[in-house]
Amino acid sequence: MSQQRHGSTPGHGAGAVPAFPDLPEATIARLPEYLRALHNLGETGADTVSSEGLAAAAGVNSAKLRKDLSHLGSYGTRGVGYDVTLLIEQIEYVLGLDQRRAVCLVGLGNLGHALAGYDGFASRGFKIVALFDADESKVGEIIHGLPVRHISDLGRVAVEEKIAIGVIATPAGAAQAVADVLVDAGVTSILNFAPCVLSVPSNVDVRKVDLAIELQILSFHEHRKASLTALPGGRSATTAGDQEAVGS
Amino acid sequence: MSQQRHGSTPGHGAGAVPAFPDLPEATIARLPEYLRALHNLGETGADTVSSEGLAAAAGVNSAKLRKDLSHLGSYGTRGVGYDVTLLIEQIEYVLGLDQRRAVCLVGLGNLGHALAGYDGFASRGFKIVALFDADESKVGEIIHGLPVRHISDLGRVAVEEKIAIGVIATPAGAAQAVADVLVDAGVTSILNFAPCVLSVPSNVDVRKVDLAIELQILSFHEHRKASLTALPGGRSATTAGDQEAVGS
DNA sequence: CGCGATTTGTGCACGCCTTCACAAGCGCCT
DNA sequence: AGGCGCTTGTGAAGGCGTGCACAAATCGCG
Numbered sequence: 341m342s343q344q345r346h347g348s349t350p351g352h353g354a355g356a357v358p359a360f361p362d363l364p365e366a367t368i369a370r371l372p373e374y375l376r377a378l379h380n381l382g383e384t385g386a387d388t389v390s391s392e393g394l395a396a397a398a399g400v401n402s403a404k405l406r407k408d409l410s411h412l413g414s415y416g417t418r419g420v421g422y423d424v425t426l427l428i429e430q431i432e433y434v435l436g437l438d439q440r441r442a443v444c445l446v447g448l449g450n451l452g453h454a455l456a457g458y459d460g461f462a463s464r465g466f467k468i469v470a471l472f473d474a475d476e477s478k479v480g481e482i483i484h485g486l487p488v489r490h491i492s493d494l495g496r497v498a499v500e501e502k503i504a505i506g507v508i509a510t511p512a513g514a515a516q517a518v519a520d521v522l523v524d525a526g527v528t529s530i531l532n533f534a535p536c537v538l539s540v541p542s543n544v545d546v547r548k549v550d551l552a553i554e555l556q557i558l559s560f561h562e563h564r565k566a567s568l569t570a571l572p573g574g575r576s577a578t579t580a581g582d583q584e585a586v587g588s
Numbered sequence: 589m590s591q592q593r594h595g596s597t598p599g600h601g602a603g604a605v606p607a608f609p610d611l612p613e614a615t616i617a618r619l620p621e622y623l624r625a626l627h628n629l630g631e632t633g634a635d636t637v638s639s640e641g642l643a644a645a646a647g648v649n650s651a652k653l654r655k656d657l658s659h660l661g662s663y664g665t666r667g668v669g670y671d672v673t674l675l676i677e678q679i680e681y682v683l684g685l686d687q688r689r690a691v692c693l694v695g696l697g698n699l700g701h702a703l704a705g706y707d708g709f710a711s712r713g714f715k716i717v718a719l720f721d722a723d724e725s726k727v728g729e730i731i732h733g734l735p736v737r738h739i740s741d742l743g744r745v746a747v748e749e750k751i752a753i754g755v756i757a758t759p760a761g762a763a764q765a766v767a768d769v770l771v772d773a774g775v776t777s778i779l780n781f782a783p784c785v786l787s788v789p790s791n792v793d794v795r796k797v798d799l800a801i802e803l804q805i806l807s808f809h810e811h812r813k814a815s816l817t818a819l820p821g822g823r824s825a826t827t828a829g830d831q832e833a834v835g836s
Numbered sequence: 837c838g839c840g841a842t843t844t845g846t847g848c849a850c851g852c853c854t855t856c857a858c859a860a861g862c863g864c865c866t
Numbered sequence: 867a868g869g870c871g872c873t874t875g876t877g878a879a880g881g882c883g884t885g886c887a888c889a890a891a892t893c894g895c896g
Binding site: 364365366367401403404407417418419420 | 852853854855856857860861862863864
């Protein structure tokens with residue numbers, strides 16, 4: 341035991357190691373949003389936040405936020421609110437962001453290129469430590485300070501650099517093969533930008549981001565809105581009566 | 589009435605205009621995935637698919653798929669399966685993809701640059717018709733065949749080109765202002781890549797894609813997996829007993 | 837023409853998530 | 867010290883989504 345975890349459990353007092361009262365998946369997905377809102381609030385000099393205030397900043401219902409925070413053994417004070425700094429530390433700990441995680445990126449086309457230079461990764465606890473591509477002509481090229489390596493080196497480098505998270509930004513046709521290589525290299529989390537389903541062992545987590553799908557969902561709502569306004573005489577659409585909240 | 593809708597309601601026979609038995613949001617989010625899988629199947633020459641086959645290709649449960657399709661008045665044949673071509677047309681109609689939708693992109697930094705050249709948009713019914721940025725030094729630059737315009741032109745161009753969908757790829761600080769401009773220009777759907785919450789009228793749909801959040805969610809699962817394998821003696825992690833399916 | 841194999845469409849039960857509403861707790865002011 | 871207002875934390879209810887299991891329907895073959 342005591343593998344990593346350089347005692348940064350904030351507050352928690354006589355906390356044992358367990359750490360996870362199995363948070364609901366929906367809560368986990370919102371924690372990063374709370375974290376971002378908290379950082380913003382912290383920069384404005386706020387010391388404490390009410391659930392109402394934080395909820396507004398994160399774009400959710402205040403009851404939902406309180407329940408989410410209560411799941412992680414919340415550290416708020418009744419009548420006052422949440423201590424911003426403490427809550428940041430707490431969420432970062434739960435999300436495992438106190439240890440900077442090594443990420444590798446495979447596929448340096450249009451999208452991969454942009455991801456390699458995306459500030460949001462570094463600023464939120466992630467470091468891209470290696471770039472890979474199958475195209476020999478790209479190997480050796482320096483992109484945002486990192487050299488592109490050939491994908492055949494992935495296995496070795498992944499072990500050396502203790503890479504646990506891989507990002508796939510290849511064309512769909514190559515994605516499954518890349519995923520297989522990543523899994524073989526011990527990567528247990530994959531963020532997939534390729535428009536295809538990946539088949540991986542059950543101990544590997546995959547999250548998929550498909551930019552076109554997001555647009556198609558919006559397209560549906562456009563279609564629906566158009567057919568609604570077309571039917572009941574030409575309403576000018578500024579009227580209410582059309583509540584819609586597209587979830588993430 | 590009869591604004592657009594150049595009678596491409598496939599099959600549907602004596603269908604009236606209604607078109608939407610208010611599909612569940614969860615179903616809508618999966619339709620694009622089915623569509624992609626269907627296109628793949630179509631290219632392999634398949635004529636019909638069983639729910640089992642299509643579900644596998646889309647990475648979902650077959651019962652879920654059948655229920656989803658049934659919501660849109662499904663066009664399958666018992667004992668046979670679904671006609672690939674017919675189903676494609678049906679889903680594309682529901683998603684409103686039969687009419688090529690004009691999209692504009694605001695913010696041409698790293699990410700915006702990549703999005704401007706992303707093939708997946710054009711190949712799936714969307715056309716980026718205008719690029720905008722606030723940086724004067726970028727205005728006039730040609731990116732992937734389109735000139736960058738200054739954001740002050742957005743209002744005029746959006747109306748001219750009948751733009752209904754806007755993509756925001758600016759820094760977080762500028763996103764709300766851009767959203768306001770988009771809304772004023774009549775845009776009713778926004779895809780937001782900036783890490784912040786947008787405040788828009790209720791008739792405007794916003795979908796958010798935050799790349800760092802996806803990584804943070806994966807980080808949590810890494811953290812959890814690490815703390816699990818750390819406790820019960822050094823298990824090699826290849827053992828089962830750890831079912832995990834990260835939803836989209 | 838009837839029967840069996842196959843596959844869709846769906847009623848139902850279960851579980852997760854959201855939301856409301858309120859009791860419990862904390863600080864501040866008098 | 868006591869009371870009041872404010873805010874958290876949570877029990878309970880309702881809604882939504884998922885998945886099972888089966889009836890209904892269609893095709894092909896004898």
